[in-house]
Amino acid sequence: MIKIERVSHKYNLGLSNEVKALNNVSFSINDGDFIGIIGHSGSGKTTLLNVISGLLKPSEGSVTYDDKEIYHLAMNHTSQFRNRNIGFIFQDYYLEPKFTAFENVSIPLMPQKEWSLKEIESKVNEALDLVGLAHRKHHKAYQLSGGEKQRVAIARAIVTDAKVLFADEPTGNLDSKNSHEIMNLLRNLNKQGKTIVLITHKNEDTIGLSKVLFLKDGTVQ
Numbered sequence: 001m002i003k004i005e006r007v008s009h010k011y012n013l014g015l016s017n018e019v020k021a022l023n024n025v026s027f028s029i030n031d032g033d034f035i036g037i038i039g040h041s042g043s044g045k046t047t048l049l050n051v052i053s054g055l056l057k058p059s060e061g062s063v064t065y066d067d068k069e070i071y072h073l074a075m076n077h078t079s080q081f082r083n084r085n086i087g088f089i090f091q092d093y094y095l096e097p098k099f100t101a102f103e104n105v106s107i108p109l110m111p112q113k114e115w116s117l118k119e120i121e122s123k124v125n126e127a128l129d130l131v132g133l134a135h136r137k138h139h140k141a142y143q144l145s146g147g148e149k150q151r152v153a154i155a156r157a158i159v160t161d162a163k164v165l166f167a168d169e170p171t172g173n174l175d176s177k178n179s180h181e182i183m184n185l186l187r188n189l190n191k192q193g194k195t196i197v198l199i200t201h202k203n204e205d206t207i208g209l210s211k212v213l214f215l216k217d218g219t220v221q
Ligand SMILES: Nc1ncnc2c1ncn2[C@@H]1O[C@H](COP(=O)(O)OP(=O)(O)OP(=O)(O)O)[C@@H](O)[C@H]1O
Pocket: 011, 012, 013, 019, 020, 021, 039, 040, 041, 042, 043, 044, 045, 046, 047, 048
């Protein structure tokens, strides 16, 4: 379970110029939830996602995973915790364009020296199979369509067996057919036990989710 308690965040731009991006946000995420975060541009969605996922220490408040406060861990433990437990999916995919689909998906397994090359190969193949892209594994990322790129990014997010997936507008660059397919893939991963936190602009993406939070000016409505 993830608990977000009294989280506020200010970006300090110097010369007493600051932006209050989050204001006293509290909610919890149960294991197996599929949470949607929706809100207008600038309402604080990405800031909130970065705070919950351990990328951005908030100015105030706490984020705990099973009673472990992530921002109290030593810096290297926070990144180790993220690498093992959390997968990220972004609107712009962030793939290495000249790496193959297979190589892109293998990247998160590299810092965890516990895997042999054989184990890495089987995990990557399994993840690519799960997203329906086994037949494109030797394609370089730049040779893939947008929908295929997002599938590779999802395979990369799940290859470490991460329990929680954070998806920041994963359908933002896709047409409606591909968006629908990516949302179905995320729904299936959720049915298989992944906890998912999704940021979206699109109301239709939030249909059937366990909880939808509407953010306005940094506050949950
Ligand atoms: N690094 C930063 N430095 C200063 N201000 C920032 C920074 N990042 C975000 N902000 C400001 O914080 C507020 C919330 O931004 P955030 O990116 O969280 O919103 P968002 O809801 O994700 O927006 P969008 O839907 O447009 O991506 C905005 O007013 C933004 O200008």
